[in-house]
Amino acid sequence: MTTTDFRDRLYELYRPPSDRFTFVDVPDMQFAMIDGHGNPEGEAFAQAIKWLFTVIYPIKLDTKKRLGKRFVEPPLECLWWADDMIDLVAGNKDKLKWRLMIVLPHWTDDTLFAQGVETAIERLGEKPASLQRGILTEGRSVQILHKGPYEDLRNVCAKLHQEFLPEHSLKPNGHHHEIYLNDPTRTAPEKRKTVIRQPVI
Amino acid sequence: MSESLTDSELLVLGLVSEMPRHGYELEQVIEQRGMREWTQIGFSSIYFVLGKLEKKGLVTSEKPTGAKAKKSFLMTEAGHQALIAQTLSAITTVRPTYSSLLLGMIHWPTLQRDQALNALSERAEAIQKEISRIGNIQLDQQPLPDHVEALFDYSIAQLKSEADWLQKTLDYMTCKPWNT
Structure with a gap:
């Protein structure tokens, strides 16, 4: 697994240009993840987010101590797919499957992760069955920064799959990946920044 | 220089500055962020505070379009200026509290x-x-x-x-x- 200094690679990985699709080689990184399915406006999705942020809290405090001013708040990320991929582009929210994730520092081990899980169990009760620490391999990917409401993400996704990929003879090689750079409860829809990433081959 | 705002007015103005919100949404945000911990703002007083901010020209309300649409409040340019001035004063002023x-x-x-x-x-x-x-x-x-x-x-x-x-x-x- 590649050792990733979150800050040094931040701009390449997390702040792509917004005016065009660009290529990036994503190193393997480890994440705290929870899987689920169904409408992202539903309770399950909100609960999964709450769990992830609670689990990473002790890890975050530890990271802050180690990195000091170099600490960067890791954003919420989500992989999206559906049994029939048409549902993804069409926005049939009830048919969606998702994996919510937050990136972990490369030094996070079982002990540190378990500490986070324990904190969360204390606060939130029984842990979600799918909660895990896992490595995501994406490799060569196409990405773009979208500025605006989450509702418009579908259009960007459609453009990527219907225009950019065919034009460059590329095929998807992994799940559709969104990285939410803003907290939607504190940021107006038109100001929200989201990275859309698609591993390709 | 605008007149000074009460703590509740500054709080509500700040929330409206993040994005346009209607009264009930403001109530939810205040609740979720646990702001009642350190400010005294009741549910009914949110509308009272919004009314005062509107009177001062710091926020303006958007007329509802649909039958079910709720009145949404937006910050004005004067509101933006007042928010900056008040935030600066809140940070710089040392207000002694007596235990x-x-x-x-x-x-x-x-x-x-x-x-x-x-x-x-x-x-x-x-x-x-x-x-x-x-x-x-x-x-x-x-x-x-x-x-x-x-x-x-x-x-x-x-x-x-x-x-x-x-x-x-x-x-x-x-x-x-x-x-x-």
């Missing part, structure tokens, strides 16, 4: 030795409880932006410094002969 502890310590000699020392340890316990209570709120509210994390750190740092003072004072007073 009941000061009044208690002044009257220390009216107490028996045990009473006095026990009272200090009781306070020390209460401070520890408060530190963990605020730490839990901070955890429950994750994720928080840096400036809000700093706000929590401030409250906890103040309590910890009081805890230190209590420990030192308790040690000192315990060793000292009791004067009558």
Whole structure:
């Protein structure tokens, strides 16, 4: 697994240009993840987010101590797919499957992760069955920064799959990946920044 | 220079500045962020405060379009200027707050030795409880932006410094002969 200094690679990985699709080689990184399915406006999705942020809290405090001013708040990320991929582009929210994730520092081990899980169990009760620490391999990917409401993400996704990929003879090689750079409860829809990433081959 | 705003007015103006919101949404945000911890703003007073801000020209309301649409409040340019001025003044002004502890310590000699020392340890316990209570709120509210994390750190740092003072004072007073 590649050792990733979150800050040094931040701009390449997390702040792509917004005016065009660009290529990036994503190193393997480890994440705290929870899987689920169904409408992202539903309770399950909100609960999964709450769990992830609670689990990473002790890890975050530890990271802050180690990195000091170099600490960067890791954003919420989500992989999206559906049994029939048409549902993804069409926005049939009830048919969606998702994996919510937050990136972990490369030094996070079982002990540190378990500490986070324990904190969360204390606060939130029984842990979600799918909660895990896992490595995501994406490799060569196409990405773009979208500025605006989450509702418009579908259009960007459609453009990527219907225009950019065919034009460059590329095929998807992994799940559709969104990285939410803003907290939607504190940021107006038109100001929200989201990275859309698609591993390709 | 705009007239100064009350704490509630500044709070509501700040929330409207993030994005246009209607009254009930504001209520939810205030509740979710635990803002009632440190401000006195009731549910009914949100509309009262919005009315005052509107009168001052700092927010404006958008007329509902649909039958079910709720009246949404937006910040005006004057509101933006007022928010900046008030935020600067809130950060720079040192407003002393007086703890009941000061009044208690002044009257220390009216107490028996045990009473006095026990009272200090009781306070020390209460401070520890408060530190963990605020730490839990901070955890429950994750994720928080840096400036809000700093706000929590401030409250906890103040309590910890009081805890230190209590420990030192308790040690000192315990060793000292009791004067009558």
